[in-house]
Amino acid sequence: xxxQKSISKSQEDVALSFANRLFSTExxxxxNIVFSPLSLHVALAIMAAGAHGSTLDxxxxxxxxxxxxxxxxxxxxxxxxxxxxxxxxxxxxxxxxSFANGMWVDKSLSLTHSFKQxxxxxxxxxxxxxxxxxxxxxxxxxxxxxxxxxxxGLIKELLSPGAVDKTTRLIFANALHFKGEWEHxxxxxxxxxxxxxxxxxxxxxVPLMTNDEEQLIRVFDGFKILGLPxxxxxxxxxxxxxxxxLPHAKDGLSDLIRKMASEPGFxxxxxxxxxxxxxxxxxxxxxxxxxxxxxxxxxxxxxxSPFSQRDADFTKMxxxxxxxxxxxxxxxxxxxxxxxxxQGTEAAAATTLGLRGGGGPPPPxxxxxxxxxxxxxxxxxxxGTILFVGQVLNPLGGANGTTTPVKEDLGxxxxxxxVDNAERSKKKYSDFELEKNG
Numbered sequence: 001x002x003x004q005k006s007i008s009k010s011q012e013d014v015a016l017s018f019a020n021r022l023f024s025t026e027x028x029x030x031x032n033i034v035f036s037p038l039s040l041h042v043a044l045a046i047m048a049a050g051a052h053g054s055t056l057d058x059x060x061x062x063x064x065x066x067x068x069x070x071x072x073x074x075x076x077x078x079x080x081x082x083x084x085x086x087x088x089x090x091x092x093x094x095x096x097x098s099f100a101n102g103m104w105v106d107k108s109l110s111l112t113h114s115f116k117q118x119x120x121x122x123x124x125x126x127x128x129x130x131x132x133x134x135x136x137x138x139x140x141x142x143x144x145x146x147x148x149x150x151x152x153g154l155i156k157e158l159l160s161p162g163a164v165d166k167t168t169r170l171i172f173a174n175a176l177h178f179k180g181e182w183e184h185x186x187x188x189x190x191x192x193x194x195x196x197x198x199x200x201x202x203x204x205x206v207p208l209m210t211n212d213e214e215q216l217i218r219v220f221d222g223f224k225i226l227g228l229p230x231x232x233x234x235x236x237x238x239x240x241x242x243x244x245x246l247p248h249a250k251d252g253l254s255d256l257i258r259k260m261a262s263e264p265g266f267x268x269x270x271x272x273x274x275x276x277x278x279x280x281x282x283x284x285x286x287x288x289x290x291x292x293x294x295x296x297x298x299x300x301x302x303x304x305s306p307f308s309q310r311d312a313d314f315t316k317m318x319x320x321x322x323x324x325x326x327x328x329x330x331x332x333x334x335x336x337x338x339x340x341x342x343q344g345t346e347a348a349a350a351t352t353l354g355l356r357g358g359g360g361p362p363p364p365x366x367x368x369x370x371x372x373x374x375x376x377x378x379x380x381x382x383x384g385t386i387l388f389v390g391q392v393l394n395p396l397g398g399a400n401g402t403t404t405p406v407k408e409d410l411g412x413x414x415x416x417x418x419v420d421n422a423e424r425s426k427k428k429y430s431d432f433e434l435e436k437n438g
Contacts, residue, residue, distance in 0.1 A: 010064040011041060013264050015386045020261035021297050023391055032288045032397040034336045034390030036349030039176050040294060043351045045075045046123055046172055047306060050115050050317025055305045062301045076122035082380050096179040100150045101125035104139055104171040106132045110319040132168045140164040143173055150175025151348035154337045158350045169327060173352040178387060180230035180240050184213040186342035192282055197250045197372040198394055206395045208282040209342050214275035217368055223247045223256050226368050227272045239381045242345060250372040253391060257375060280367040284395035287339040294332040327355040338388060347388055
């Protein structure tokens with residue numbers, strides 16, 4: 001209970017506030033975006049564990065914890081509960097979740113005994129002694145290979161050439177990989193073609209997917225929430241779900257995200273628990289690859305001193321025997337990939353930081369057609385931990401940022417059954433097309 005309350009009051013609120021700032025950043029506000037708040041939070045928590053003075057105060061304020069002891073206890077519980085190993089389960093688990101923390105420390109740097117003990121015990125981090133002065137490129141390659149392995153090959157070259165040099169003293173990285181099958185898979189033998197409305201007023205024709213199952217859904221003033229559980233299998237300790245938050249207005253996503261960020265505990269009591277039969281149920285496939293530098297967004301939240309060579313204080317992390325031992329954060333970089341299709345979801349995230357010297361019951365006849373920009377979350381429901389947050393502005397954007405055209409002359413073959421929902425919807429959904437794939 002304590003874990004669930006702490007997560008709901010801090011991790012969720014921080015995740016949604018960060019999403020609001022990141023998604024509204026000028027460089028990204030027209031892009032499909034996905035990031036991992038959990039991956040970022042663990043990196044910041046380890047920073048806080050080695051920080052002191054105003055550096056610690058700023059990190060705790062952003063993470064919404066009163067003390068570093070409470071922060072370490074909670075994230076230790078997260079690592080133990082959310083990332084419990086079920087690989088030996090019989091039959092094999094229907095979802096996979098792995099997470100690893102690693103730290104590469106220059107051989108000239110002396111970590112404090114308390115910090116080494118804490119990161120090994122609470123965060124299960126591996127520590128490697130390296131030589132940045134003479135072998136910076138080699139260390140860079142080592143970190144990239146470690147991340148690639150930890151993300152099942154989905155994230156390659158987290159650190160670009162030149163990101164590590166002689167002045168680097170310490171690198172922390174984590175690797176998160178999730179793969180889950182839907183509790184109810186979508187119907188691969190049918191694909192729908194539908195107009196997806198973009199924020200600039202235009203539209204693109206996209207393939208959408210559906211199934212005949214009842215859906216978890218709630219309707220509120222201005223938006224709907226759809227819950228899509230992943231198969232739990234034999235795992236009784238964890239339950240993963242994707243939630244799609246769809247604004248009623250086609251251009252309402254930014255307002256919805258601002259609302260979510262401004263209301264503490266926004267998701268509390270709002271997630272759907274009741275299944276209903278929908279007249280229409282359509283969501284797009286999508287895949288997103290996104291990378292960003294978190295430092296500027298964090299500075300907007302008042303996390304400033306860790307990035308200042310003058311003000312950063314990590315004396316609980318390292319023994320400062322000379323000015324060369326004083327560390328500051330050079331960058332915090334995250335790279336994320338997600339793919340959603342008829343079978344399920346596969347997603348991965350890696351974060352690295354480098355240091356230098358209310359709604360009612362669903363009404364009858366409800367529909368859920370994600371034909372305009374929406375927000376999605378992947379969440380572990382027992383603890384409330386949010387693994388991934390993203391926005392889909394154009395399902396055709398793809399992992400490489402390109403748009404793939406879809407033919408519009410698919411014909412109007414009707415598929416029998418409840419999803420088609422009779423003749424009365426034809427005029428209302430005049431752009432609704434269906435192709436049978438065999």
